[in-house]
Amino acid sequence: MSDIIRDDGRKFDELRPIKIEAGVLERADGSAYLEVGGNKILVAVYGPRESYIRRLLEPNTGVIRCRYNMAPFSVDDRKRPGPDRRSSEISKITADALRPALMLENYPRSMIDIYIEVIEAEGGTRCAGITAASVALVDAGIPMKDIVVGCAAGKVYDEIVLDLSEKEDKEGQADVPIAMMPRTGEITLLQSDGDLTEEEFAKAIDLAMEGCRKVNEIQKEALMKKYSIE
Amino acid sequence: MEIVPEITRRSIENLVGNDKREDGRALDEYRDISIETNVISKAEGSARVKIGGTQVIVGIKPQLGSPFPDTPDLGVLMTNCEMLPMADPTFEPGPPSEDSIELARVVDRGIRESELVELDKLCVEEGKHVWMLFIDLHIIDNCGNLFDACELAVMAALKTTKLPVATIVDEEVVISEDETFDLPINNELALCTFVKIGDKMVIDPTLSEESVASARLNVGVTKDGHICSMQKGGKEPLTKDDILFAVNLAVTKTKELVEHL
Numbered sequence: 508m509s510d511i512i513r514d515d516g517r518k519f520d521e522l523r524p525i526k527i528e529a530g531v532l533e534r535a536d537g538s539a540y541l542e543v544g545g546n547k548i549l550v551a552v553y554g555p556r557e558s559y560i561r562r563l564l565e566p567n568t569g570v571i572r573c574r575y576n577m578a579p580f581s582v583d584d585r586k587r588p589g590p591d592r593r594s595s596e597i598s599k600i601t602a603d604a605l606r607p608a609l610m611l612e613n614y615p616r617s618m619i620d621i622y623i624e625v626i627e628a629e630g631g632t633r634c635a636g637i638t639a640a641s642v643a644l645v646d647a648g649i650p651m652k653d654i655v656v657g658c659a660a661g662k663v664y665d666e667i668v669l670d671l672s673e674k675e676d677k678e679g680q681a682d683v684p685i686a687m688m689p690r691t692g693e694i695t696l697l698q699s700d701g702d703l704t705e706e707e708f709a710k711a712i713d714l715a716m717e718g719c720r721k722v723n724e725i726q727k728e729a730l731m732k733k734y735s736i737e
Numbered sequence: 738m739e740i741v742p743e744i745t746r747r748s749i750e751n752l753v754g755n756d757k758r759e760d761g762r763a764l765d766e767y768r769d770i771s772i773e774t775n776v777i778s779k780a781e782g783s784a785r786v787k788i789g790g791t792q793v794i795v796g797i798k799p800q801l802g803s804p805f806p807d808t809p810d811l812g813v814l815m816t817n818c819e820m821l822p823m824a825d826p827t828f829e830p831g832p833p834s835e836d837s838i839e840l841a842r843v844v845d846r847g848i849r850e851s852e853l854v855e856l857d858k859l860c861v862e863e864g865k866h867v868w869m870l871f872i873d874l875h876i877i878d879n880c881g882n883l884f885d886a887c888e889l890a891v892m893a894a895l896k897t898t899k900l901p902v903a904t905i906v907d908e909e910v911v912i913s914e915d916e917t918f919d920l921p922i923n924n925e926l927a928l929c930t931f932v933k934i935g936d937k938m939v940i941d942p943t944l945s946e947e948s949v950a951s952a953r954l955n956v957g958v959t960k961d962g963h964i965c966s967m968q969k970g971g972k973e974p975l976t977k978d979d980i981l982f983a984v985n986l987a988v989t990k991t992k993e994l995v996e997h998l
Binding site: 532533534535538545547549550551553556576579580581582583584585588589590598620622624626627628715 | 748776777779780783790792794795796797798800817819821822823824825826830871873875877878879880
């Protein structure tokens with residue numbers, strides 16, 4: 508394996524410093540705060556509650572609604588408030604990534620709302636959002652098959668590395684964000700952009716899954732810290 | 738829209754009638770206040786403010802733009818507020834609601850009318866280039882009295898805002914990469930919000946107090962006691978005595994509030 512040192516001093520398979528806290532908001536049914544590298548992400552969960560939007564109501568199952576939103580001050584050049592095409596896509600794939608872990612069939616005519624707010628962005632916000640959202644779902648007391656966790660691998664200077672920073676994402680050749688359910692190893696989100704050989708892709712997905720398992724331990728620690736009785 | 742149970746309404750009204758409140762405070766007492774500044778490193782100014790369980794984050798980003806034709810040598814302030822659906826089960830995603838626009842405008846009015854930001858120092862080239870300050874408020878937890886939390890947050894963030902130095906070289910604007918200057922601020926301001934419950938005026942209302950109140954009054958006062966903005970809200974009227982009482986108390990309370998900055 509390679510022993511390169513990256514721009515920020517990390518090894519190829521090293522995560523950025525990460526911190527997760529569960530239950531940070533008063534009003535929400537569940538919430539979580541996550542920092543990874545320069546990312547600051549806040550997630551709130553409401554529900555399962557009666558679906559008050561008729562067109563979303565399903566008579567035989569619950570529905571999950573996800574909103575990924577970036578604060579105008581989260582990036583270098585102010586972002587105009589409100590949804591754009593990028594955030595709409597991320598909202599959709601985040602809901603898709605989390606849905607397999609939820610037992611929505613138990614909540615007909617209901618919906619679960621997940622609000623992901625990127626307070627500050629520094630590369631890899633979609634994975635960080637999924638990771639934080641799962642912790643918030645657990646904090647809301649919603650039964651789940653597993654805690655979904657997200658992490659990315661990518662290619663920078665022809666090397667496959669874990670958890671790209673903003674700079675690496677801009678300068679790099681490829682980015683492969685994934686989300687998985689660690690107990691079974693099933694993948695619930697996969698995207699890839701950039702140039703990879705078949706071999707490199709296989710390496711990237713292995714590395715990303717390994718990253719997911721590490722982040723999953725931190726998710727569990729955050730929940731233990733909040734809920735262990737001592 | 739949340740329905741207030743009649744028993745909650747009566748119990749709050751009875752408590753206030755006896756000069757008491759559900760959380761044990763006096764009628765003229767604020768909940769615990771905490772202010773953190775420089776919480777967003779990508780924003781030129783930022784703050785996180787908590788009043789009790791209410792929590793807001795504000796970020797300030799500058800952009801070069803053209804001045805308004807009637808004020809060619811003054812910078813521009815723009816205040817925007819997002820009542821995020823994460824903050825309250827009744828907040829909906831989508832374009833800003835009437836409430837959120839009112840909140841942003843009341844907060845903005847205090848800052849603007851007190852003239853505490855020296856807008857003339859934000860002029861780079863008269864008539865052509867001025868700094869526009871985008872003040873973006875993010876409501877993340879609503880436990881009542883968003884107005885005062887937002888105004889404190891904006892005030893705290895403005896005080897820590899650093900702008901890049903911009904100069905005119907050969908008729909082009911050059912923005913320095915490492916040189917900054919502190920946003921010139923010449924005063925401090927706070928907003929005091931009251932609601933009327935029964936015949937009493939109550940400061941810093943909680944969510945349930947807001948929900949049973951008949952009227953609301955926001956009073957913006959500078960630390961030297963000048964009243965620079967006011968807004969009445971709510972369905973029912975206020976008496977002149979209610980208003981004079983609130984204004985008088987706001988002048989005293991502002992001095993306490995700005996000490997947190």
